[in-house]
Amino acid sequence: MPALSDIPGRVLLVGAGKMGGAMLEGWLDLGLEPAKAAVIDPGPPPEVAALLDARGVALNPLNGGPPAVMLLAVKPQVAADVIAKVAPLAGPGTLVVSVMAGRTLGFLEAGFAPGTAVVRSIPNTPAAIGRGITVAVPNGAVSAEQKLIADGLLRASGEVEWVEDEAMIDLATAVSGSGPAYVFLLAEALAAAGAKAGLPADLADRLARATVAGAGELMIRSGIDPAQLRKNVTSPNGTTAAALAVLMDEARGFTPLLTEAVAAAAKRSRELAG
Structure with missing residues (x-):
């Protein structure tokens, strides 16, 4: 270069x-x-x-x-x-x-x-x-x-x-272009869930921000596949496993929601491009 x-x-x-x-x-x-x-x-x-x-x-x-x-x-x-x-x-x-x-x-x-x-x-x-x-x-x-x-x-x-x-630009727009908003929403929702569970709202917000930022940095620095990182912090029958059982539900979990969200963003990108 x-x-x-x-x-x-x-x-x-x-x-x-x-x-x-x-x-x-x-x-x-x-x-x-x-x-x-x-x-x-x-x-x-x-x-x-x-x-x-x-x-x-x-x-x-x-x-x-x-x-x-x-x-x-x-x-x-x-x-x-x-x-x-x-x-x-x-x-x-x-x-x-x-x-x-x-x-x-x-x-x-x-x-x-x-x-x-x-x-x-x-x-x-x-x-x-x-x-x-x-x-x-x-x-x-x-x-x-x-x-x-x-x-x-x-x-x-x-x-x-x-x-x-x-055509890949529209798909990239839906993943990386709009993606930061999905991550911000994750932090927002995690903080709200923590507050609803009983944490002080300001503490829940700090914990959510640091967790999302730290997990992202770990993923970048380690170079380890995200699926493996997830498995590394998930003990059998532990607290993380209990949460992931909800988040990985095939009908209403992260994957079907994000699949639908990315498809909607890509469709809108194509519409805006004419």
Whole structure:
């Protein structure tokens, strides 16, 4: 993977909200020269504005020539209007990378000149702390070098998985894109259940947060299969086994619920993409 400092040209970030701002900070920390970065945003959040000022990153530049990369990090509902304004800034060699949900390669390609290299990706919210995972798909115009550049920029926010079939993006959206909300709900429900069982609500909340975060970190650091980790903490006829008998019920447990939930999210992602 080439160093971000080796990208042959500017990286133009369009949209500097929470996701875009976090990505920019990651790029700078990984060696992208501030002079090779620029931001287009009519009103970046105060913390992002402070970052731009402190690091000397240009905001809404009026010149500088076509960028090597244009990364779109705006809300999907304003994408058409924004692309119409920024597309003239792209050149024949510009790589367009999107982190917008629900906006297909076809939609993106239609907004730029024919033959433009485009990568569609779907990150998730832990990307804001560098612990995200992004699934990405290139169009046929993306060169091997451009794919490596996109990988480096996206990897500043966490892991990256590449797919060749764009249909996989809708499925990834349902699993990793929306997945953090499922985990937050788990923590929320676990805390509520603890409070209902008799724990003070604030203690139940702290226990639930620490348990979900700690279990996730153990899963990442150990590399052990989640099913094996579950078995490791489940003594026969013990308390965990009693709880899992409910949670693993074939009719009303976690698996059928999550299967239905992921299917619903994937269906909605396809609907939003048109």
